[in-house]
Amino acid sequence: MAAYDKLVAEAAADYQGYWGRLARELVSWKKPFTKVLNDSDAPFFKWFEDGTLNVSYNCLDRNVERGLGDKTAIIFEADDGKVTTASYRQLLAQTCRLANGLRSLGVKKGDRVVIYISMSIEGVAAMQACARIGATHSVVFGGFSAQSLRDRIADTGAVAVITADQQVRGGKQLPLKAIVDEALALGGCESVRHVLVAKRTGADVGFQAGRDVWLNELLAGQADTCEPEWVEAEHPLFLLYTSGSTGKPKGVQHASGGYLLHAALTTKWTFDLKDDDIFWCTADIGWVTGHSYITYGPLALGGTEIVFEGVPTYPDAGRFWQMIQKHKVSVFYTAPTAIRSLIKAAEGNEAVHPKKYDLSSLRILGSVGEPINPAAWEWYHQHIGGGRCPIVDTFWQTETGGHMITPLPGATPLVPGSCTLPFPGIQAAIVDETGKDVPNGQGGILVVKQPWPSMIRTIWGDPERFKKSYYPEDFKGKYYLAGDGAIRDEKTGYFTITGRIDDVLNVSGHRMGTMEIESALVSHTELVAEAAVVGRPDDTTGEAICAFVVLKRPRPTGEEAKKIAAELRNWVGKEIGPIAKPKDIRFGDNLPKTRSGKIMRRLLRSIAKGEAITQDTSTLENPAILEQLAQTN
Numbered sequence: 178m179a180a181y182d183k184l185v186a187e188a189a190a191d192y193q194g195y196w197g198r199l200a201r202e203l204v205s206w207k208k209p210f211t212k213v214l215n216d217s218d219a220p221f222f223k224w225f226e227d228g229t230l231n232v233s234y235n236c237l238d239r240n241v242e243r244g245l246g247d248k249t250a251i252i253f254e255a256d257d258g259k260v261t262t263a264s265y266r267q268l269l270a271q272t273c274r275l276a277n278g279l280r281s282l283g284v285k286k287g288d289r290v291v292i293y294i295s296m297s298i299e300g301v302a303a304m305q306a307c308a309r310i311g312a313t314h315s316v317v318f319g320g321f322s323a324q325s326l327r328d329r330i331a332d333t334g335a336v337a338v339i340t341a342d343q344q345v346r347g348g349k350q351l352p353l354k355a356i357v358d359e360a361l362a363l364g365g366c367e368s369v370r371h372v373l374v375a376k377r378t379g380a381d382v383g384f385q386a387g388r389d390v391w392l393n394e395l396l397a398g399q400a401d402t403c404e405p406e407w408v409e410a411e412h413p414l415f416l417l418y419t420s421g422s423t424g425k426p427k428g429v430q431h432a433s434g435g436y437l438l439h440a441a442l443t444t445k446w447t448f449d450l451k452d453d454d455i456f457w458c459t460a461d462i463g464w465v466t467g468h469s470y471i472t473y474g475p476l477a478l479g480g481t482e483i484v485f486e487g488v489p490t491y492p493d494a495g496r497f498w499q500m501i502q503k504h505k506v507s508v509f510y511t512a513p514t515a516i517r518s519l520i521k522a523a524e525g526n527e528a529v530h531p532k533k534y535d536l537s538s539l540r541i542l543g544s545v546g547e548p549i550n551p552a553a554w555e556w557y558h559q560h561i562g563g564g565r566c567p568i569v570d571t572f573w574q575t576e577t578g579g580h581m582i583t584p585l586p587g588a589t590p591l592v593p594g595s596c597t598l599p600f601p602g603i604q605a606a607i608v609d610e611t612g613k614d615v616p617n618g619q620g621g622i623l624v625v626k627q628p629w630p631s632m633i634r635t636i637w638g639d640p641e642r643f644k645k646s647y648y649p650e651d652f653k654g655k656y657y658l659a660g661d662g663a664i665r666d667e668k669t670g671y672f673t674i675t676g677r678i679d680d681v682l683n684v685s686g687h688r689m690g691t692m693e694i695e696s697a698l699v700s701h702t703e704l705v706a707e708a709a710v711v712g713r714p715d716d717t718t719g720e721a722i723c724a725f726v727v728l729k730r731p732r733p734t735g736e737e738a739k740k741i742a743a744e745l746r747n748w749v750g751k752e753i754g755p756i757a758k759p760k761d762i763r764f765g766d767n768l769p770k771t772r773s774g775k776i777m778r779r780l781l782r783s784i785a786k787g788e789a790i791t792q793d794t795s796t797l798e799n800p801a802i803l804e805q806l807a808q809t810n
């Protein structure tokens with residue numbers, strides 16, 4: 178803690194000096210920066226703006242140059258357990274061939290490339306190849322539907338899509354290329370000139386000559402060296418779409434220099450990554466966690482990491498523990514929702530209990546994506562960490578690029594359920610609606626008082642929405658608004674995140690906007706008249722989606738209600754993706770509204786939870802509706 182305090186003091190005494198020092202130590206610059214922060218156009222902050230670099234050079238070439246060419250960069254384990262490895266030299270060669278291939282198709286600096294692929298060495302190499310030529314990637318999680326993929330392709334104006342014929346998860350072959358074809362056929366994606374297709378299963382897929390390119394054929398003719406495109410520090414490295422409180426997902430734009438710095442620095446400090454560690458982050462590269470703690474952070478440090486194609490429950494719920502044993506994983510980073518579901522599985526089946534496996538290689542455990550409840554924390558600590566591994570409960574967001582509030586392992590005394598203290602240099606605070614600091618022990622709104630290098634730069638194509646969402650006038654545009662509530666412990670000052678303060682749900686660590694799901698429901702124009710979506714607590718997924726629906730026909734009951742609910746669930750799955758399917762769908766003749774027509778969501782939240790209504794319902798237009806909506810199907 179003395180070392181932690183020293184870093185915090187260094188940042189407090191000379192904020193720019195602190196970040197400048199770390200940026201020189203962790204990042205290799207082609208042209209060194211002379212200026213750390215430009216805040217003249219706040220909140221559009223610029224970091225290290227006159228420096229140039231290449232992110233893929235930093236993650237690959239640099240490691241080969243310092244003698245790590247033969248070191249394993251990636252241990253890939255396929256769904257069926259087959260293992261493939263790539264050394265730094267091999268990953269660099271593969272990235273260069275792909276970068277050359279993209280260049281041969283005319284893809285250049287500033288172009289956007291959408292990547293729709295499952296967990297694979299190809300997926301990581303595709304992201305690195307984009308970074309190498311200065312193309313801005315936007316990875317779309319392989320679980321998103323054709324409609325969601327289309328929306329993202331259209332919004333980015335991508336010139337190319339990189340995908341695979343299929344993906345394999347839990348023993349099942351699932352489509353990827355077919356969904357890309359469907360997305361492009363929906364229209365609005367005319368910017369796409371090429372679709373690059375990796376062969377994962379060899380399945381027969383549609384092929385449109387002139388547009389579609391087999392990745393293996395493209396790579397065959399390419400040199401395995403490729404001069405990096407040296408870009409300005411602020412050059413957009415990637416766009417990643419995430420849900421906000423309005424219907425349309427936002428394209429969070431990250432820069433190159435500042436993002437790489439924080440991805441590398443947090444991997445180094447939060448995970449204490451050492452040369453001989455085997456690091457495993459179980460996130461998908463379709464989420465920000467996979468960007469920062471698979472594609473960029475660990476590689477920037479020359480680490481060795483696992484990339485896993487499959488799911489935690491196949492062939493059985495011992496898969497994670499079996500893989501930790503097999504690969505001697507030393508640092509393991511996963512989500513509370515996975516832990517909770519594996520606890521359930523282990524309690525029901527001795528054979529998949531972690532005690533059946535040798536987990537003695539582990540030294541640090543991490544948690545991310547949602548609050549970890551103390552019971553899950555204790556189980557993780559005891560049964561996975563053998564009571565000896567610190568758990569780093571890392572609070573951060575797509576927008577923050579890397580960890581914001583987290584323990585540093587071995588230094589920060591741990592308290593289950595608390596993400597403890599801000600990462601050194603991060604000015605996290607809790608304020609009231611007027612922006613005034615609230616005392617410890619009193620909950621409030623989580624903000625960050627100073628810009629930091631890996632922060633969101635803007636929302637792609639919508640700078641006004643960026644300002645409104647993250648630098649609202651409530652705080653005079655001075656503080657970054659995270660969108661979460663938090664409270665600090667009276668004695669220790671430790672942070673506990675109390676949950677979102679906007680209309681955003683967190684289902685299994687996946688962020689979903691309630692409005693997004695509502696729009697999907699009402700887009701079923703034949704059936705749905707009106708819909709309101711709220712979250713309710715769920716033992717396994719953290720929150721569950723509960724939808725209240727008014728149909729364009731009389732309110733259904735019994736079997737009919739079940740049938741329509743199933744149809745609507747599938748509809749949402751098709752519109753957004755399976756992760757957005759409501760767990761509960763309730764039907765009413767109407768929704769509870771005030772006399773001015775506003776839906777009373779607080780009431781709906783209580784109904785979803787099965788709570789007795791204690792709120793004042795006197796302003797309610799139609800109180801009888803509450804009883805109807807309490808009926809489950």
Ligand code: WT7
Binds near residue numbers: 546575677686
């Ligand atoms: C939201 C961000 C961070 C990468 C994965 C999710 C919640 C995240 C924690 C944590 C409590 C957490 C917050 C945040 N969240 N980590 N350790 N404790 N809550 O990224 O999809 O952008 O979601 O996830 O509500 O705002 P995301």
